[in-house]
Amino acid sequence: MRILGLDTSTSTVSVAVLEGPAEPVGPAAAAPRVLAAADVHEGNRPAELLAPTIKQVLAEAGLGPRDLGAVAAGVGPGPFTGLRAGLVTARALAHVVGVPVHGVCSLDALHAAALAAGGPADAVVVTDARRREVYWATYRDGRRTGDPQVGAPAEAAARAAALGVPVVGRGALVHADVLGAPPEALPLDPPAVQVAALALASLAGRGPQPLPADPLYLRRPDAQVPGAPKRVTG
Template sequence: MLLLAMDTATPAVTVALHEGEGREGGRTLAAATRVDARRHGELLLPAVERVLAEAGRGLAEVTGIVVGTGPGPYTGLRVGLATAAALGAARGVPVHGVCTLDAMAYAVGAGLDGAFVVVTDARRKEVYWARYADARTRVAGPAVDRPAELPREVTRLPAAGAGALLYPEVFGEARPGLPEHASAAALAALAAERLAAGVALSEPLPMYLRRPDAREPAGYKAVTPS
């Protein structure tokens, strides 16, 4: 199994190539990450080409695509999903969706004991969040809320992610040094583990959790032909 993974749900444009299955047999062959919230569309395909070249593999060898489904801001998130869909269609291989917060939890779980929360920046003074019993078990969320409106049972937990670091007055247990953004290497490893265990992955559909910023203007003046 050779999985090409990508995620654009956070400010990170991240791509990885993963070979093998399960917890013990898989490995990341190459990975690239660039944090730039305004250039997802420019950076993603060059990152794919760079990762394949570094691994010495071709797109024709890829057996599956894995893409982060968010939650994330509308414009950035759709870049990864559209690219994954296009590459999957071109190669005739399956495209698997994985919740971005699940992949982040998978990446940070080894550094935390017990329950924790993953929090990313949703802009508009809101955060995307999900609560986990451990690195592989989500027990609440994903959801989008204003930090101050989150229940104490969430904000008192150890917290990872850029969203938690933005609001230290709310997330008192925010942990610096843990991954702040998505990692395609973790995304691919989690997907490979689930596939090897026979767990069905989600469809590659976006989790926006709210309406996009761009909306159709209201109050058009009616114009009728004379």
């Protein structure tokens, strides 16, 4: 199966196309093949960058949208605007092509990427949540233990210190004064390669079931619908 993966949960727009089995083939199955991938770290412009990056990656892979068998999207946690752009695009593309769309926790993808780069199986993975906060989750023996959290960097730092594990991800780089700089040579943002790879592993029965392609915001967006005006009495 050829699967398009994408992630817009951070300031990096990541897109990849992988080819691999999506049926039970045993724990020793070969890793999926990366046909093309691109990571664009350009700040907060996911809506502008995602569509052309998808087009570029598909062209490099020599594929068209209808050559895909599925779409996988990082569901966060992440800021409202970025996640919305990514998941709306993933759903729309999957609908037009007529293929399923699967969700993957973006922190899981970042941890999987760190493992692939020789990083620790036990870690606290953090991404930048802005507002002087981070999104974070704890991993032991390569698996997430509990739901993702959002909070002050000190919360993630305390968790890492209590477990005696390192902190991985751009959140640590942004808040190095609290979390300490992340290990060098490890990825900072969730790569679409791992989003797609985790979705393929799940479909092949080698991991938890894929998530719905619903955003994991963890907090309300900045923009709110105003409440009803207060009644003025004279």
